[in-house]
Amino acid sequence: MKAVITVIGKDMVGILAKVSGTCADVNANVVEVTQSILEDYFAMIMLIDIQKMTCDLDELKQALAQNVPSMQIHVMHEDIFNSMHRI
Amino acid sequence: MINMNDIMETITMIQEENLDIRTITMGISLLDCCDSDIDRSCQKVYDKIYRCAKDLVKTGEDIEKKYGIPIVNKRISVTPIAMLTGASGGDPVKYAKTLDRAAKDVGVNFIGGYSALVQKGFSPGDQALIQSIPRALAETDFVCSSVNVGSTKTGINMDAVKLMGTAVREAAELTKDRQCIGAAKLVVFCNAPEDNPFMAGAFHGPGEPDCVINVGVSGPGVVRSALSKMPSDADLTEIADKIKKTAFKITRVGQLVGTEASQRLGVPFGIIDLSLAPTPAVGDSVAHILEEIGLEQCGAHGTTAALAMLNDAVKKGGVMASSNVGGLSGAFIPVSEDAGMINAARNGVLSIEKLEAMTAVCSVGLDMIIIPGDTTAAVISAIIADEAAIGMVNSKTTAVRVIPAVGLEEGEELDFGGLLGNGPVMKVNTKSPAKMIDRGGRIPAPLQSLKN
Numbered sequence: 001m002k003a004v005i006t007v008i009g010k011d012m013v014g015i016l017a018k019v020s021g022t023c024a025d026v027n028a029n030v031v032e033v034t035q036s037i038l039e040d041y042f043a044m045i046m047l048i049d050i051q052k053m054t055c056d057l058d059e060l061k062q063a064l065a066q067n068v069p070s071m072q073i074h075v076m077h078e079d080i081f082n083s084m085h086r087i
Numbered sequence: 088m089i090n091m092n093d094i095m096e097t098i099t100m101i102q103e104e105n106l107d108i109r110t111i112t113m114g115i116s117l118l119d120c121c122d123s124d125i126d127r128s129c130q131k132v133y134d135k136i137y138r139c140a141k142d143l144v145k146t147g148e149d150i151e152k153k154y155g156i157p158i159v160n161k162r163i164s165v166t167p168i169a170m171l172t173g174a175s176g177g178d179p180v181k182y183a184k185t186l187d188r189a190a191k192d193v194g195v196n197f198i199g200g201y202s203a204l205v206q207k208g209f210s211p212g213d214q215a216l217i218q219s220i221p222r223a224l225a226e227t228d229f230v231c232s233s234v235n236v237g238s239t240k241t242g243i244n245m246d247a248v249k250l251m252g253t254a255v256r257e258a259a260e261l262t263k264d265r266q267c268i269g270a271a272k273l274v275v276f277c278n279a280p281e282d283n284p285f286m287a288g289a290f291h292g293p294g295e296p297d298c299v300i301n302v303g304v305s306g307p308g309v310v311r312s313a314l315s316k317m318p319s320d321a322d323l324t325e326i327a328d329k330i331k332k333t334a335f336k337i338t339r340v341g342q343l344v345g346t347e348a349s350q351r352l353g354v355p356f357g358i359i360d361l362s363l364a365p366t367p368a369v370g371d372s373v374a375h376i377l378e379e380i381g382l383e384q385c386g387a388h389g390t391t392a393a394l395a396m397l398n399d400a401v402k403k404g405g406v407m408a409s410s411n412v413g414g415l416s417g418a419f420i421p422v423s424e425d426a427g428m429i430n431a432a433r434n435g436v437l438s439i440e441k442l443e444a445m446t447a448v449c450s451v452g453l454d455m456i457i458i459p460g461d462t463t464a465a466v467i468s469a470i471i472a473d474e475a476a477i478g479m480v481n482s483k484t485t486a487v488r489v490i491p492a493v494g495l496e497e498g499e500e501l502d503f504g505g506l507l508g509n510g511p512v513m514k515v516n517t518k519s520p521a522k523m524i525d526r527g528g529r530i531p532a533p534l535q536s537l538k539n
Contacts, residue, residue, distance in 0.1 A: 004094055034091055045094055058152040074098055076155035078089060083339040085093040 002031065002078040003050045003057055005064070009071035011042040018067045019046065026060055028053045042071075047078070101156055105308035105371040106337065108344050109364050110160040111147050112199075112284035114291035114299040114357060115139050117166040125177030129185040132171070136163060136189040136198075139298050139354070144194040146351045150344055158344065163190060164289035164301075165200035173212025183223035183230045190229040199289035201232040204279070207241040207529070217250050221257035224269035231287035237277040237475040239482045242532040248475065249524050251275045252468025256491055259460075263493040266503050270490040271455065275471050277478035277485045282358050283414040288451075288486055299357035300349045301414065304341035305364040308371045309333055310397075314379040326380060327400040334361060334404025342409040360414030361405035362450060363397070365425035367508035373397075373418050374427025385427050386437030394418060395448035415484060417450025423490075423503065423510035424455050433511050439470075440516075447477050452485035455508070457501045458515045460493040467491070469520035472530075480533050 007019060020030055029049040036043050050057070061075040100106040120131035140163055147161045165186065172179045183201050190198040201223055203213040220232050234251055237243035258269035274288040281292020284301035291299075313333045314326060321329075341359040349356035365373045374385035377393045398417040405412045420442065422428045431437035439456065446452045452474045458467075471487045478485030492501045492512050502509035 004089065006094060006098060043095075045091055047089070056152070061152075074155050076097075077153050079343055080154040080156065080340060081089045081094055081097055083343045084097055084336045085090065 001050050003048055004076055004078055004081060005046040005048060006074045007042070007044045007046070007068065007071050009042055011037050011040050012070070015042060015068060015071065016044065019044070019064060022060070022063050022067050023048055026053050026055045026063070028060065100306070100309045104306070104312045105366070105368060106156070106306045106340070108156060108158040108302060108341060109305040110162050110284050110286075110303040111143070111158055111344070111348055112162045112164055112289055112301045112303065113140050113143050113354065114164045114282065114295055114301060115166075116291055116295060116297045117171060118293070121171055121174040123175060125175040125181055128171055128175040129181050132182065133185050133189050136165070136186070137193060140193045140195065142352060146348055149351070150347055154344065156340060156344070160197070161195050162284070162286060162289065163193070163195050163198045164284070164291045165198065166291050166293065167202040167204055168200060169203035169210070169213045169216040170293070171212070172216050173210050179216045179219045180223045180226060183219075183227050186230050187227035195229070197229050197231055197286040199231040199233065199286050200291060201230050202234060202290040204235045205244050205247045206235050206238045207244060209247070217247070217254060220254045220273060221261050221269060224258050224272050225261035231272045231289065233274040233276055233279065233288045233290055235276045235279040236471065237479050237530070239278060239479050240532060240536045243277065243472065243475045243479055243530040245472065245524070245530060246527045248468050248472050249527060251471055252464040252466075252524065255467050255489060256464045259491040259493050266501055267490050267493055268503060271488065271503060271507055273488065275487045277475035278483060280414050280484055284360050285362060285364065285415060287488065295357070296355055298354045300345060300352065300354050301357040301360065302341045302345035302348070303360045303362060303364070303414065304337050305362060306333075306337045307363045307365050307373045307376055309337060310363060311370070311372070311376045311379050314376065323396065327396055330397060330400035331404035334401045335408045337361065338405040338408035338412070342411075356411065358411045358413030359405070359409050361401060361412060361416045362414070363401060363418045365419065365421065365428075366506055367424055367426055367429070369426060372425045372427035373420060374425050374431060378427060384431050384434065384436045386431040386441050390441065391444050391448055394420070394445050398449050415450040419451055419454060420445055420449050421455035421488075422513070423457060423501075423508040424506065425508070429508065429510045432513055439513055443473060443477070446474060446485055447481060450484065452478070453487045453489060455510070456489045457492050457510050457512050458489050459497050459512055460491050460495050462491050462515050462517070463519070463521070465519060465521040465524045466515060466517065468524045472524070476530070479530075480535065482535055
């Protein structure tokens with residue numbers, strides 16, 4: 001089971017560190033990261049393995065929102081993307 | 088890995104284009120609650136609804152969090168109450184109050200099924216129920232009512248049409264101090280689907296399983312936005328194709344949520360109803376899709392053709408995405424719930440006559456139309472008869488949900504607030520159809536019914 005974290009907002013120091021740190025705290029393994037910066041705009045998509053995660057997705061989302069308050073963060077189960085974009 | 092563009096597309100759809108699961112509706116059969124004593128019957132009804140649906144709202148909220156997609160409404164539909172009234176006798180409003188109490192206790196925001204199926208004739212239970220509808224809607228908050236007065240197979244029961252004209256008027260009058268809300272919770276159908284998850288017309292048909300989960304998906308904003316990104320010289324085949332692809336994606340989300348909800352609740356999954364159901368929110372309008380296709384304003388000549396294409400493309404995309412598409416599946420055109428329709432009605436571009444033509448090609452009928460408070464019951468009956476005729480002959484569902492705005496005249500506005508929206512009182516042709524309505528009887532089934 002995997003989930004997708006997306007982080008969007010104004011670029012600043014330490015976003016990746018804070019997000020991956022929060023994931024480590026709840027035992028979610030980071031599988032893949034794609035990140036781009038367009039002008040001052042930061043966009044990151046992170047795929048995490050949630051098989052052995054110690055909390056549920058909503059709690060992770062809240063923890064992330066607390067640790068990186070200035071960014072727009074979504075945490076969604078990968079199935080929604082798979083069902084929408086794959087036959 | 089999942090493509091980055093796909094991920095961003097999904098998130099934009101949800102965040103900016105109002106993609107949502109409009110409703111998870113649990114259908115519950117009450118046939119095993121029948122009792123010759125109405126109070127015992129009501130108790131069994133309450134117990135069964137509570138037992139089946141106690142986790143519905145919580146489950147819906149959990150799924151919302153897991154997939155990050157809003158599930159706007161959690162609702163319940165039940166066996167047409169006229170069947171229970173037939174067995175128990177007594178005042179059917181007792182059932183309405185029981186349903187209302189059960190709905191409040193499990194936390195859903197509407198419960199549908201205060202209904203009767205009388206397309207060919209009445210049983211005593213049907214008649215008692217129909218007469219009690221205005222009172223039931225006035226004395227409850229969450230109960231929705233519907234009556235099926237015709238079908239392609241049976242023709243149109245004109246005695247029922249006559250009764251319903253009066254019922255709609257009375258429902259509005261009894262709630263005139265609450266924006267005539269009673270009439271907004273009452274739908275008169277022809278060819279009513281038994282598995283429709285959308286209110287106010289949802290009921291759990293007698294051919295359905297004991298308990299079932301139906302899902303209604305929506306997303307007019309997503310379709311409009313997809314079309315707005317197309318070049319302005321794209322031809323209509325390309326437009327239809329784009330709508331189809333978008334509908335496919337939306338339906339897949341519905342399928343995912345429906346399957347998950349049915350697993351978590353241990354209840355079989357029924358159908359997905361892929362309907363473009365607008366809300367008064369900006370960017371969530373079916374009229375704006377039609378305008379995006381290339382009309383100056385919804386209601387202009389060409390609206391019916393554009394809507395026909397939209398409705399068909401939505402169905403085609405949906406059918407490809409799920410094997411369990413049912414309900415109404417298509418485009419809804421409720422005037423007061425659609426920002427674009429409200430504007431068109433205010434400007435006088437959209438008339439009831441044009442809406443009637445549109446109902447021949449969309450998925451439902453004359454929906455959420457506010458009419459002058461002094462419209463007679465006979466005229467309302469005649470509006471119902473016209474709609475039922477369109478449904479009967481075209482083998483499709485049609486419905487009428489008009490709200491006589493008691494005390495208001497053409498051009499004034501009625502505001503329900505929330506999802507039901509607001510809108511201007513529309514002009515109605517007042518020439519009297521009373522003689523025809525008073526004749527009663529049945530309009531025989533059309534030749535289309537003889538398919539065997």
